[in-house]
Amino acid sequence: MVKDALADSGMEAKAVLKCRNMFALGLVCWLFSRDLEIAFNYLRDKFAKKPELAEANIKVIQAGYDYGHNTHSSAMNVYRIESKQKEPGRYMDITGNKATAYGFIAAAEKAGLKLYLGSYPITPATDVLHELSKHKSLGVTTVQCEDEIAGCSSAVGASFAGALAVTSTSGPGICLKSEAMNLAVIMELPLVVLDVQRGGPATGLPTKSEQTDLLQVLFGRNGESPMPVIAATSPVDCFDAAYQASKMALEHMTPVVLLTDAFVANGSAAFKLPNLADYPAINPPYVPEELKGTWTPYMRAENGTRYWAVPGREGFTHILGGLEKDNKTGAISTNPENHDLMTRLRKQKIDNIQVPDLEVIGDVDDADLLIVGFGGTYGHLRAAMDELRAQGKKVAHAHFKFINPLPKNAAQVLTKYKKVVVAEQNMGQLAAFLRMKVDGLVPYQFNQVKGQPFVVNELVNAFNEILNK
Numbered sequence: 001m002v003k004d005a006l007a008d009s010g011m012e013a014k015a016v017l018k019c020r021n022m023f024a025l026g027l028v029c030w031l032f033s034r035d036l037e038i039a040f041n042y043l044r045d046k047f048a049k050k051p052e053l054a055e056a057n058i059k060v061i062q063a064g065y066d067y068g069h070n071t072h073s074s075a076m077n078v079y080r081i082e083s084k085q086k087e088p089g090r091y092m093d094i095t096g097n098k099a100t101a102y103g104f105i106a107a108a109e110k111a112g113l114k115l116y117l118g119s120y121p122i123t124p125a126t127d128v129l130h131e132l133s134k135h136k137s138l139g140v141t142t143v144q145c146e147d148e149i150a151g152c153s154s155a156v157g158a159s160f161a162g163a164l165a166v167t168s169t170s171g172p173g174i175c176l177k178s179e180a181m182n183l184a185v186i187m188e189l190p191l192v193v194l195d196v197q198r199g200g201p202a203t204g205l206p207t208k209s210e211q212t213d214l215l216q217v218l219f220g221r222n223g224e225s226p227m228p229v230i231a232a233t234s235p236v237d238c239f240d241a242a243y244q245a246s247k248m249a250l251e252h253m254t255p256v257v258l259l260t261d262a263f264v265a266n267g268s269a270a271f272k273l274p275n276l277a278d279y280p281a282i283n284p285p286y287v288p289e290e291l292k293g294t295w296t297p298y299m300r301a302e303n304g305t306r307y308w309a310v311p312g313r314e315g316f317t318h319i320l321g322g323l324e325k326d327n328k329t330g331a332i333s334t335n336p337e338n339h340d341l342m343t344r345l346r347k348q349k350i351d352n353i354q355v356p357d358l359e360v361i362g363d364v365d366d367a368d369l370l371i372v373g374f375g376g377t378y379g380h381l382r383a384a385m386d387e388l389r390a391q392g393k394k395v396a397h398a399h400f401k402f403i404n405p406l407p408k409n410a411a412q413v414l415t416k417y418k419k420v421v422v423a424e425q426n427m428g429q430l431a432a433f434l435r436m437k438v439d440g441l442v443p444y445q446f447n448q449v450k451g452q453p454f455v456v457n458e459l460v461n462a463f464n465e466i467l468n469k
Contacts, residue, residue: 005063009056019060026064033080036065087272094271096235096264097127100194103242105138106274108164110243111250111282116158117142118151119168123206124262125196128168148173152180152193159189160320162310164246168194171213172203178221181255185225185346187320188298188306190249190284192242193217197261199451208451209262211375211425217257218404218433224343226350228252229404231259231375235269241401243279250284252353253306263453264376284308287316297330298342304349355402357409362389367396369467370417372443374400374430377454381423384459393467400430411438421446421466423459
């Protein structure tokens, strides 16, 4: 059909066959009721210096459109998908990993700090290292370390020196970084640990996507070592999530884990370039000058956060380390009462962090089923809710981006509905955490560990079974 359309064009046979994709484009334009003029104008602009080539491709597009239009087959249905109205602005296509890198750069600029990334290459997180390594001109330092332990340990050192410190990895790397992460916990230093989740255990499925690291990042360290956990919900949300994780780490002097996954990290979307002035300020708790001469390393601000004294500041020389320190003097202490106090202070500091309320969409007031998830499954669960509501079912959806600490209204939301199902790409880790945190919650569970995204019709069928019980 392409050859027939260009029979009189005088083009060589090889050049004619290169136009086959344009025939397919014309057919797709018919299938989805798209305006051909948009494609025509694009081609005329692109091949302005070769108008004969543009017109040949336009002729083939029209032929593909006409083929669909003139084929009366029950298998050929026409669809119309309404375009989403976007806010005016500059847009780019962005992957989750690139958005994450940009979010870290934006946070460092907002805080007035250098950005340091200590990392070791690992699928599917390596793109963050690659992207940040391109931006030395923006005050970014990247070090490809000899192993995961060195990557995290060097970031702890950069944090002590006053930088926004980040280390990036996937699940196997979290295992190796856990000791250095715990060092940041007891030293109370800001650190962002990016975990781009993949299939496990061990080397597992390096190129596949799962949500199986949640309990590891919540509890996978020795001792009482509370750590905030944020989970990005989409490729575009990776920018905001990285910014929020950095702000949380810097303002509360704590390591923070940012969870994404292979599906989100390698996925792409249209990203409106943000105005940094619209983002909240980042104000690290630097030790006030008036405390000079009386300050000790674990002296705290009103919200329980340890003051930050960057090395080189006269009058604030201090030592931090992995051994427990006295709350008042900062000296090494094995006093049992002091250790109990410091443990509680570190926990209370995390509990004091303010995170946005858990939002519920759909049939907010009278749903018969609340669908709950976290991180990169947002789109699939939202689509399943929309399909169930289209069937006349009363369904709502609540999605966790902030997992530790939980939103203040989490218990109220989760205990409001007749039935709650927690859907996740693991064997029930979020469900277990929520049962631990919310008295009386016994949710239904939908669990798959296939290394693949959820399939919406499978979700709909499973949720219908729960509704019918």
